[in-house]
Amino acid sequence: xxxxxxxxxxxxxxxxxxxxxxxxxxxxxxxxxxxxxxxxxxxxxxxxxxxxxxxxxxxxxxxxxxxxxxxxxxxxxxxxxxxxxxxxxxxxxxxxxxxxxxxxxxxxxxxxxxxxxxxxxxxxxxxxxxxxxxxxxxxxxxxxxxxxxx
Amino acid sequence: xxxxxxxxxxxxxxxxxxxxxxxxxxxxxxxxxxxxxxxxxxxxxxxxxxxxxxxxxxxxxxxxxxxxxxxxxxxxxxxxxxxxxxxxxxxxxxxxxxxxxxxxxxxxxxxxxxxxxxxxxxxxxxxxxxxxxxxxx
Numbered sequence: 001x002x003x004x005x006x007x008x009x010x011x012x013x014x015x016x017x018x019x020x021x022x023x024x025x026x027x028x029x030x031x032x033x034x035x036x037x038x039x040x041x042x043x044x045x046x047x048x049x050x051x052x053x054x055x056x057x058x059x060x061x062x063x064x065x066x067x068x069x070x071x072x073x074x075x076x077x078x079x080x081x082x083x084x085x086x087x088x089x090x091x092x093x094x095x096x097x098x099x100x101x102x103x104x105x106x107x108x109x110x111x112x113x114x115x116x117x118x119x120x121x122x123x124x125x126x127x128x129x130x131x132x133x134x135x136x137x138x139x140x141x142x143x144x145x146x147x148x149x150x
Numbered sequence: 151x152x153x154x155x156x157x158x159x160x161x162x163x164x165x166x167x168x169x170x171x172x173x174x175x176x177x178x179x180x181x182x183x184x185x186x187x188x189x190x191x192x193x194x195x196x197x198x199x200x201x202x203x204x205x206x207x208x209x210x211x212x213x214x215x216x217x218x219x220x221x222x223x224x225x226x227x228x229x230x231x232x233x234x235x236x237x238x239x240x241x242x243x244x245x246x247x248x249x250x251x252x253x254x255x256x257x258x259x260x261x262x263x264x265x266x267x268x269x270x271x272x273x274x275x276x277x278x279x280x281x282x283x284x285x286x287x
Contacts, residue, residue, distance in 0.1 A: 033179075033181045034179050034181050034183070037181035052180075055181045056169055060165045061165045073160070077157030080154070081161065101199055
């Protein structure tokens with residue numbers, strides 16, 4: 001019983017951490033989509049027109065997923081989408097690192113002007129978040145199996 | 151599985167509502183409204199990626215208070231000393247030169263950039279879009 005309680009507590013902390021990170025990341029970008037569009041542009045992966053739309057849509061998706069990971073009705077899909085996006089972010093950072101781009105990440109809106117990306121830290125941070133997502137999704141799966149058995 | 155897709159649809163609907171809010175509420179300038187560059191301008195993100203020589207043309211007090219690392223101070227009163235320092239940096243390692251003033255609305259950076267283009271016709275010279283304010287954001 002104690003082990004189950006500990007696991008639940010751990011999963012709850014992981015959910016809260018994910019919610020905190022994604023809501024904190026979304027709000028400044030919603031407030032300043034122009035600066036975020038420049039950050040997206042700096043990765044030089046897509047053209048300016050598409051990066052403008054991404055700068056407009058992605059922060060809202062982050063906000064909905066950040067809150068959604070705490071809401072039972074949508075937490076499974078929120079977790080899945082967070083996981084997919086973290087994989088995408090890791091790929092983008094690896095790609096920018098490999099191309100030697102000296103950019104600010106833009107992860108939490110426009111960071112202070114001279115903040116260049118520390119790719120090792122960015123990738124490690126996203127891997128840690130991905131670990132939290134996997135933990136949460138595993139627990140949700142366990143809960144679903146339990147529900148369908150009872 | 152059907153439940154999972156219902157959740158995805160619900161998330162997509164909420165996201166679209168948020169995007170519609172951003173589009174129609176006027177909460178913040180839209181990305182395409184702020185993205186147009188005038189001739190000779192460069193965005194902070196692009197300038198950062200290019201490792202440029204920075205020229206600060208704000209007031210001397212603002213420069214001493216805070217400036218972009220390694221920026222060279224230049225104004226009409228310090229033109230000679232500033233231009234010598236700039237030439238030294240540019241001849242040592244030729245790079246694009248970016249001039250910045252205080253904000254989106256100041257015109258000093260464009261004026262000084264014009265002077266510099268006459269003084270250094272071989273150099274690639276820009277003014278920073280949004281100025282110091284954009285750098286800080």
